[in-house]
Amino acid sequence: MAVRLLLTVGLVLLVGQATSLNIRSIACDYNSLRLSCNTGLALNILSSMYGRITMDVCRHSSIHTTDCRTDSLSFARSFCQARQSCTLSHFHLVLGDPCPYTHKYLEVVYNCQPYAYFGRGLEDHEVDDMARLAEEAQDSKLPVEYAEDMRGFSHVLSILDGQLGVLSFLCQSGEQAQDCGPRIGDGLTASCVCGAPPWPSSRDCRSAT
Numbered sequence: 463m464a465v466r467l468l469l470t471v472g473l474v475l476l477v478g479q480a481t482s483l484n485i486r487s488i489a490c491d492y493n494s495l496r497l498s499c500n501t502g503l504a505l506n507i508l509s510s511m512y513g514r515i516t517m518d519v520c521r522h523s524s525i526h527t528t529d530c531r532t533d534s535l536s537f538a539r540s541f542c543q544a545r546q547s548c549t550l551s552h553f554h555l556v557l558g559d560p561c562p563y564t565h566k567y568l569e570v571v572y573n574c575q576p577y578a579y580f581g582r583g584l585e586d587h588e589v590d591d592m593a594r595l596a597e598e599a600q601d602s603k604l605p606v607e608y609a610e611d612m613r614g615f616s617h618v619l620s621i622l623d624g625q626l627g628v629l630s631f632l633c634q635s636g637e638q639a640q641d642c643g644p645r646i647g648d649g650l651t652a653s654c655v656c657g658a659p660p661w662p663s664s665r666d667c668r669s670a671t
Contacts, residue, residue: 484508488569490520491554498547499574505545506579509571510538512557514564522565530561538570544580 489495513531542548
């Protein structure tokens, strides 16, 4: 039976004149990692690593190296960036096996920021797929990601009045989504089509802010 361990360590980082608490969270192989912020704040993913770089975390009888890591930043940000909470699971299947026969762990460092924070221009090292979607949201159809339970969903990020709007689209179990895109009017709304291939053209997913 897998050993269950969730480790959260707080670090302090000074950003300009503001103090932001960086949180280091770790989950061992075969476990889930839940990240969350208080109401009114959203997750800002700073770094993510999957592998093993020390013997002291997620102790296990099967450890053959401590020089093993793969960059999992895109994975963590795609599920968690700019959300109040998220759960990362099955990462040992999604991220592959950088060091066979060694028990590994996922380590994510993040802080919590006001939603307005995500409306600013991103630094070069902060630009990722979701930031790119935010810039393109008003002009193009958006790619669709899929949840673990195979319900199709798409996340649209759009800057409105300095705020970042986040819309989620969910289809019923067993269905998937495609052709998701935002509409800008009095507010940010969006729709997408649900169903199993061949794709139907008459059903829209409900959208929720």
